[in-house]
Amino acid sequence: MKPKLRLLAVVAGAAVLAACTAGGGVENSDNTGSGDNNAAGNQSGIRVAVVSHGAAGDKFWDVVKSGAEQAGRDIGANVSYQGSGDPNQQSQLIDAAVSQKVDGLVVSMANPDALQEAIGKAVDAGIPVITINSGAEKSKEFGALTHVGQTESIAGAAAGERMKRDGATKLICVIHEAGNVGLEDRCAGAARTFGGQVENLQVNVSDLNAAGSTIAAKLQSDASANGVLTLNNGVALAAVQAIETAGRTDVKLGTFDLDAQVLDAIKADKITFAIDQQPYLQGYLPVVFLALYKSNANTVGGGQPVLTGPGFVDKSNADQVAEFAGKGTR
Amino acid sequence: MTTAVPAADERLTDVDRFRRLIIRPELGAVAGAVIVFTFFAIQSPVFRSPAGVANWLDPASTLGIMAVAVALLMIGGEFDLSAGVLTGTTGLTLALLTVRFDWNVWPAMAFALVLALAIGFVNGFLVVRTRLPSFIITLSTFLMLQGINLGVTKYFTNTVSVGGIAQAPGYQAASAIFAKSVTIFGTQFRIAILWWIAVTALATWVLLRTRLGNWIFAAGGNAPAARSVGVPVTRTKIGLFMTTAFAAWLVGTILALKLTSVQANAGIGQEFEYIIAAVIGGCLLTGGYGSAIGATFGALIFGMVGKGIVYVGWDPDWYKFFLGILLLLAVLANNYVRKFAEESR
Amino acid sequence: MSTPLLEVRGIGKHYGRVVALRDISASVHAGEVTCVLGDNGAGKSTLIKILAGVHQHDEGAYLIDGAEIRLTSPRDALDRGIATVYQDLAMIPLMSVWRNFFLGSEPTLGFGPLRRFDVAKAKRTARSELAAMGIDIRDVDQSVGTLSGGERQSVAIARAVYFGARVLILDEPTSALGVKQAGMVLKYIVQARERGLGVVFITHNPHHAYPVGDHFIVLNRGRMIADGAKRDIGRDELTSLMAGGAELEALSHELEHGDGGLAEVAEQLEAEVERLH
Numbered sequence: 001m002k003p004k005l006r007l008l009a010v011v012a013g014a015a016v017l018a019a020c021t022a023g024g025g026v027e028n029s030d031n032t033g034s035g036d037n038n039a040a041g042n043q044s045g046i047r048v049a050v051v052s053h054g055a056a057g058d059k060f061w062d063v064v065k066s067g068a069e070q071a072g073r074d075i076g077a078n079v080s081y082q083g084s085g086d087p088n089q090q091s092q093l094i095d096a097a098v099s100q101k102v103d104g105l106v107v108s109m110a111n112p113d114a115l116q117e118a119i120g121k122a123v124d125a126g127i128p129v130i131t132i133n134s135g136a137e138k139s140k141e142f143g144a145l146t147h148v149g150q151t152e153s154i155a156g157a158a159a160g161e162r163m164k165r166d167g168a169t170k171l172i173c174v175i176h177e178a179g180n181v182g183l184e185d186r187c188a189g190a191a192r193t194f195g196g197q198v199e200n201l202q203v204n205v206s207d208l209n210a211a212g213s214t215i216a217a218k219l220q221s222d223a224s225a226n227g228v229l230t231l232n233n234g235v236a237l238a239a240v241q242a243i244e245t246a247g248r249t250d251v252k253l254g255t256f257d258l259d260a261q262v263l264d265a266i267k268a269d270k271i272t273f274a275i276d277q278q279p280y281l282q283g284y285l286p287v288v289f290l291a292l293y294k295s296n297a298n299t300v301g302g303g304q305p306v307l308t309g310p311g312f313v314d315k316s317n318a319d320q321v322a323e324f325a326g327k328g329t330r
Numbered sequence: 331m332t333t334a335v336p337a338a339d340e341r342l343t344d345v346d347r348f349r350r351l352i353i354r355p356e357l358g359a360v361a362g363a364v365i366v367f368t369f370f371a372i373q374s375p376v377f378r379s380p381a382g383v384a385n386w387l388d389p390a391s392t393l394g395i396m397a398v399a400v401a402l403l404m405i406g407g408e409f410d411l412s413a414g415v416l417t418g419t420t421g422l423t424l425a426l427l428t429v430r431f432d433w434n435v436w437p438a439m440a441f442a443l444v445l446a447l448a449i450g451f452v453n454g455f456l457v458v459r460t461r462l463p464s465f466i467i468t469l470s471t472f473l474m475l476q477g478i479n480l481g482v483t484k485y486f487t488n489t490v491s492v493g494g495i496a497q498a499p500g501y502q503a504a505s506a507i508f509a510k511s512v513t514i515f516g517t518q519f520r521i522a523i524l525w526w527i528a529v530t531a532l533a534t535w536v537l538l539r540t541r542l543g544n545w546i547f548a549a550g551g552n553a554p555a556a557r558s559v560g561v562p563v564t565r566t567k568i569g570l571f572m573t574t575a576f577a578a579w580l581v582g583t584i585l586a587l588k589l590t591s592v593q594a595n596a597g598i599g600q601e602f603e604y605i606i607a608a609v610i611g612g613c614l615l616t617g618g619y620g621s622a623i624g625a626t627f628g629a630l631i632f633g634m635v636g637k638g639i640v641y642v643g644w645d646p647d648w649y650k651f652f653l654g655i656l657l658l659l660a661v662l663a664n665n666y667v668r669k670f671a672e673e674s675r
Numbered sequence: 676m677s678t679p680l681l682e683v684r685g686i687g688k689h690y691g692r693v694v695a696l697r698d699i700s701a702s703v704h705a706g707e708v709t710c711v712l713g714d715n716g717a718g719k720s721t722l723i724k725i726l727a728g729v730h731q732h733d734e735g736a737y738l739i740d741g742a743e744i745r746l747t748s749p750r751d752a753l754d755r756g757i758a759t760v761y762q763d764l765a766m767i768p769l770m771s772v773w774r775n776f777f778l779g780s781e782p783t784l785g786f787g788p789l790r791r792f793d794v795a796k797a798k799r800t801a802r803s804e805l806a807a808m809g810i811d812i813r814d815v816d817q818s819v820g821t822l823s824g825g826e827r828q829s830v831a832i833a834r835a836v837y838f839g840a841r842v843l844i845l846d847e848p849t850s851a852l853g854v855k856q857a858g859m860v861l862k863y864i865v866q867a868r869e870r871g872l873g874v875v876f877i878t879h880n881p882h883h884a885y886p887v888g889d890h891f892i893v894l895n896r897g898r899m900i901a902d903g904a905k906r907d908i909g910r911d912e913l914t915s916l917m918a919g920g921a922e923l924e925a926l927s928h929e930l931e932h933g934d935g936g937l938a939e940v941a942e943q944l945e946a947e948v949e950r951l952h
Contacts, residue, residue, distance in 0.1 A: 056647045082646055086596075087589055092388050096640050099381035113493045114589035184489060202490065204595075539791045541781040544770075548778050551767035558729070558765045560750040560779035618769045 046104065046294055048072070048287050049097035052083040053090055053110040053134070055206060059234050060257055060279055064132070066328055067283025068106070075291050085177075085206070087114035094118035097127075104128050104290030106283075107144075109135025110180040116142060128293050130286040133279075134182040136305050145293065146301035148285050150277035150309035152182040156189020158310050159229055159254060159275055164195050166272050168227025168252045171198045172218060176205040176235045183231050186256065190229060199225070205232055212238035212245070219246035226251050233257040233274075240270045258313055260325040266318045276321075277309035280329050355612030356624030358663045362610065362656070363627045363634070370638035377641040380517035387519065390633025391526040392581045394626045396600070397607035398526075398533045399577035401625035403570045404608050405537070407550030407617030408457060408464035410574045411601045412449070412471035418479050418596035420446050420582030425592045428498035430486050435500035435587075443579050449475070450575025454568030476598060483594040493591030501587070509587035522584050526626070529577065533622035546570065551618030606653070607632055610660040631656065678741045679704050680873040681726070681757065681842045687734030688721050695721040696897045699735070703842055703873040708864060710884040711877045712917055713894030719877050722894070723846050726875065727759035728752030753779075758840030760831040762847045768820035772812060773801040775819050776834050800837070808833040808866055825856030832863045836870060843867050844875040849883045861887050881913045893917065 050068045054061030065081045072079030082093045087110075095118055097105055105122050109115050112135045122129055123143035131139040131147045139147035163171055171194055173187035184200075191198040201218055203211035219225060219242065228243070228251055230236040236255035243251050255262065258274035265271040285306065292298040300306055313321050324330040371378040377386075396413060403410055420442040427438035453471055457464045483490055495501060508525070511518035537543040548556035549563045557563050578597075586592050609615065610631060611624025635656065639649055679702035688696040696718045703709050713719050724730040725737070728746035736743050739755055746752050752759070759765075766775050774797075782793040782800075801815045810829045812822070819827060828848050835843050845864065849857040864887050868874055878884050884891065891908055893901035893916045901908065901916050930941035 080640075080643060082640060087591075087593065088392075088585055089389065091589070092385065092637070093640065095388065096382075096385045096637055099379065099385050100376045100641065111491060111493075111589075111591060111593065113496075113591040116590070117588075202484075535791075539794065541783060541790075541792050544774055544778060544781055544792060547770050547774065548767050551769045552765075555761075555763065555765040555767060556778065558727075558749050558759070558761065560753055614769075618767060 045076070045078070046291055047078045047080070047100070047102045048104040048106060048290055049100070049102045050079060050081045050106040050283065050286075051090060051093045051097060052081070052108040052132075053085055053087070054083040054108070055085045056083060058083075058205070059259055060232060063259075063279040063328060063330070064283035067280035067285075068287055069283075070329075071284040071287035075288060077287055077291055079287055085110075087111040091115050091118040094122060098122045098125055101125075102127060103294055104130070104287075106130050106132055106286040106290070108133040109138060109142075110177060110182070112138040112142070112181075119143070128290055130289060132282045132286055133277075134180055137181070139305070140303070145299055146289070146303075147305035148282050148289075148308060149305060150307060151305060152185035153189040155256070155275055155277065155310040156186035156191075157193045158189075158312075159186065159256070160190030160193035160195075160198075162273055162312065163190065163227050163229060163252065163254055164193070166227070166252050166254070168194075169196045170222075170225045171196065171227040171229055172201050172215070172222075172225050173198055174201045174203055174211075174215060174228065174230045174235055174239065176203050176211065176230070176232050186231055187229070203235065205234060208234050208238045211235055212242045215239050215242035216245040219243065219248045219251060228253045230255040231257070233259045233262050236262055236271060236274070237265065240265055243270075258321070258325060258330065259328075260322065263313070263318050263322040263325050266313065266315055267322075269315070273312055273314040275309060276311040276313050276330070278311065278330075279308075281308040355619060355621040356627060357612075358660055359611040359621075359624040359627035359631065361663075362660055363630050366631050366634050366638070366656075370634060370642060374638070374641040377638055380515055382637075382641065384517050384519045386633040386637035387523050388633070389636060390630045391520060391522040392584060393600075393603060393607060393632055394526040394629035395522075395529050395577050395581050396574075396604045397611070397625040397629040398530050398622045399574040400604040401608035401611060401613050401620050401622055402533055402537065402546060403574050404605070404613045404615070404617060405550050405620040406546045406567055406570045407553060408567060408570065409468060409605070410453065410571060411465065411468040412453065412475055413468075413574045413578050413604055414597040414600035415472050415475045415479065416446060416449060416575060416578035416597065417582040417585065417600070418592065418594070418598065419449070419475050420579045421586035421592040421596055422479055422483055422492060422594065424583060424586050425492035425495055426483070426486055428501075429492055429494045433498070435495070435498050435504045438498075439504065439583055442583065443576070446575040446579035446582075447572050450572035451568060453575070454571030457571070458564045458567055472601065476595075479596075480594045490595070491591055491593040495586060495592075496590040504583075505587040508584045520588075522588075525580065525584070526629075529580075530622055530626045537622055542566070542569075547618055549617075603632065606657055610657060628660075677704060679738075680740065681875075682738040682741075683726070683732075683735065684738070685735035686722070686725060686732045686737065688725060688730065688732055694897055696725075696732075699894070699899055701892050701899075701902070703875055705841070705873050706868055706871050707889040708868050708874040708876050708887050709890045709892065710888035711875060711892050711894065712879065712881060712884055712913070714879055714917065716896070717894040718897040719879075719894055720846070721897075723759065723761075723844055723875075723877060726752075726844055727757065753838070756839055756841035757844065758835035758838065758842070759844040760828070760835055760846065760848065762850065766819045766827055766831060769818055771818055772805075772815040772822070772830060773798045776801040776804070776815075776830065776837075780838055804833050804837045805830065808836065808863060810863075823856060824852045825859040828852075828856075828860045829863050832860075832867060836867055836872065840872060842873045842875065844877070846877050847879070848876075849878060849880065857883060879917070881910070881917045885910045885913060 052061055052064065061083055068079050068081055084090045084093060091114060094107060098121055105127050107115065107119060107129060109131055119129055119142045129144045131144045133149045136147045136149060136151060171190065173190060175183045175187060177183055187198065187200050203214050228239055230239050233255065239253055243253060253271050254273045255271060256275045258276050262271060262274050266274060289300050321330055376382045400410060400413055423442040423445055424438045427433040427441060428435055453468055456467045480490065483492060508521065511520050537546065545561045545566045548561050549566045553563050607628035608620065608625045610628035611621055613620030635652060636649065639646060682702040684700050686696060686699040699722060701709065711719055711722065725732050728749045728751050731745060777797045782796050783790050784793045785791055798815055805812050808829065810833060812826060848860050852860065861883060864874055864876060876884060876888065888905060890904050891913060892899055926944060930937045
């Protein structure tokens with residue numbers, strides 16, 4: 001009986017795997033997309049690969065994924081989304097997309113050096129590349145069509161000014177991703193316009209619980225710090241708890257990126273403002289741009305990045321935005 | 331009582347020969363690799379195309395180098411949880427020396443090698459001296475290295491990654507040997523694959539055809555018994571820890587030269603993948619049994635599954651789930667095969 | 676009388692305040708089996724460890740070929756021709772017979788970094804050596820774990836004989852075996868003796884010791900309570916020494932002073948002691 005039982009287990013396992021093939025994802029065929037060549041409207045069949053540096057389950061990148069997938073549905077493009085925080089794995093995912101001869105590639109570059117070779121191969125293979133979110137400063141050099149995102153230093157400067165206006169005198173800038181130049185730029189931008197002292201604090205976005213404790217510890221040990229600027233919606237919520245834990249109700253909290261809970265916190269006066277870089281657009285627009293490039297050789301941006309932010313959301317407009325955040329698109 | 335020496339072969343039946351083939355520890359991994367390859371190849375022509383093959387051999391190669399070294403250590407009866415983070419330490423050492431202190435790449439690599447071997451020696455020394463489980467000792471090393479990687483990087487650069495290795499003198503030659511690609515049949519394959527094959531071949535030869543290999547099996551199977559017949563168990567185990575450290579240096583160097591930058595959190599989390607690949611390859615957690623070839627096929631399975639999921643378009647969030655099923659099926663198969671082989675006759 | 680291969684005079688060993696052995700003297704000659712008997716806790720395993728080079732003696736002298744020495748390690752003992760087969764056999768169950776056979780003394784070909792294990796020779800030799808001892812193991816590639824207890828013992832003994840052991844120390848080889856397998860092992864002990872080795876056979880079973888032994892030593896609580904050649908000690912006397920005849924008598928005296936059922940037990944013990952004598 002035993003050998004039969006084991007055989008059954010193997011067969012069952014294989015069946016599960018086979019079932020997932022039927023259910024999941026989209027089939028990748030070998031032929032390149034052959035849509036009709038009407039301008040704008042009907043670009044059915046092009047295949048776009050989105051390769052981000054966000055780990056699975058990240059709130060921010062989930063919105064980017066939604067935007068990209070929606071654009072695919074809206075214009076009839078086949079969009080696949082992959083993400084990895086490890087630059088080596090990310091470069092291998094880009095290689096995979098190139099080997100599949102996709103029609104367009106969307107990449108976020110937290111660590112541009114590590115991705116340079118892989119992106120170069122894509123460009124050499126004639127695949128149009130658009131960079132999003134991070135790595136704007138290297139986008140043109142690597143041969144991308146354009147960059148869709150938010151210029152971090154400008155956004156950072158705006159955040160610094162707003163913090164100053166809100167009355168903070170010493171700012172803690174919480175960086176949540178190792179080696180992300182864009183995040184460093186935000187804090188550097190804030191430091192330029194803030195006027196007071198700005199201190200950077202390093203946490204890890206994949207462990208928000210520990211991030212919260214680190215922020216609380218900082219606030220408990222430094223009574224002069226009365227402003228906290230977080231750069232991510234998940235970290236912002238951890239900071240809300242941290243402020244309560246540390247008993248520092250005098251601290252003003254502002255953040256980059258928002259979601260439904262951040263909006264609730266704004267409405268409850270726990271967060272004073274959120275800077276929205278509109279991740280939905282960072283997923284949606286590049287897919288549309290690539291389709292237009294394929295069908296009509298259009299380019300967008302004129303050599304400059306296409307900016308999706310900064311947009312300030314505070315108590316005055318929170319309700320309006322909240323409706324959409326609840327759907328996971330803001 | 332017979333005095334003639336029985337000629338072995340004619341007395342072995344076909345069943346015995348078959349049994350001997352089956353009980354090889356790598357059988358499960360090889361069969362698994364064939365099944366996984368067939369499974370994905372059927373569904374995705376790109377997966378089985380040269381470009382696709384080159385793509386999934388890439389992660390398999392660096393994982394494979396580590397898995398083979400870790401498998402040797404596991405056969406010898408110990409674990410090394412610091413192997414993953416050590417790839418980051420060696421890469422960061424190389425990066426900091428070349429970028430921050432303007433060293434030539436080659437002496438920087440040599441320095442990183444000496445550092446890695448020293449850390450491996452410390453791991454081994456502590457394990458044999460204190461007789462504490464290597465799981466615990468190397469876990470401590472893992473945590474320490476994690477902190478050191480981050481702290482030292484921030485101290486010298488104020489950021490958490492070090493980039494710009496490509497600008498250092500000696501980079502061109504070093505990357506040509508460790509990080510670049512070779513073109514075969516018009517497709518580019520990473521050189522790391524050749525290193526991986528070399529490491530596997532060397533490890534297999536040591537394990538099966540040298541005295542040291544015999545000692546490794548014995549040290550893992552029954553260390554006190556081995557000691558009592560004169561096997562230098564202490565030296566063997568320390569040597570094994572230095573071997574995983576050497577592999578970590580090799581992989582750290584390959585990645586640093588390939589990506590031209592190293593993040594402070596590089597390698598963290600990989601240590602269990604090495605162990606899983608080794609176990610899929612037939613290594614027992616209790617030691618004394620396993621195979622380097624098996625570990626290599628285990629790494630191959632990892633690479634194929636990871637990229638296969640991408641090629642057939644499954645939701646990548648389910649990757650870990652499939653890996654878990656895979657591991658379970660592999661160990662069940664290995665267990666069954668071993669029991670079958672060891673039944674008293 | 677020729678020089679004994681191995682001799683201990685007045686050997687003593689203590690661990691902290693516990694005295695494990697006191698004033699043990701014995702000698703082992705080539706072509707003879709010396710049996711060391713004693714119940715559990717008598718000090719047999721301590722004595723073996725000293726003879727095998729695992730521990731060093733604290734008192735007395737250890738002589739090999741008439742010269743006093745102090746062993747530094749098991750390797751040292753092996754190099755001098757003293758091979759020990761432990762109760763747990765020092766075998767690695769997951770490894771094959773031929774690998775176990777040559778463990779620690781692997782034959783090699785070539786030199787330097789290319790020095791390799793001469794696998795062909797190892798398999799060939801293992802097969803022939805086992806055959807020479809009359810051990811019928813068909814496939815030396817099978818793992819030791821698949822062998823029966825008696826077969827494992829025989830491989831261990833054949834290994835020791837092959838590697839030029841002059842003295843073979845066997846630690847309770849028959850204790851975990853059934854009757855037929857124990858008989859097999861006793862046969863190999865005799866074989867080894869016939870080949871000119873000096874054998875030290877440690878056991879707590881006098882019925883196994885008596886048939887093959889030439890000389891007997893009985894240990895009790897770290898001391899020697901008997902020492903004699905086969906012609907001087909009969910089987911029954913050996914058994915009574917082992918069964919602790921003196922202790923049983925003392926025990927029965929104790930119980931006599933008790934009442935009712937205890938007196939009955941005392942009587943029965945007395946009868947037992949009578950029978951032994």
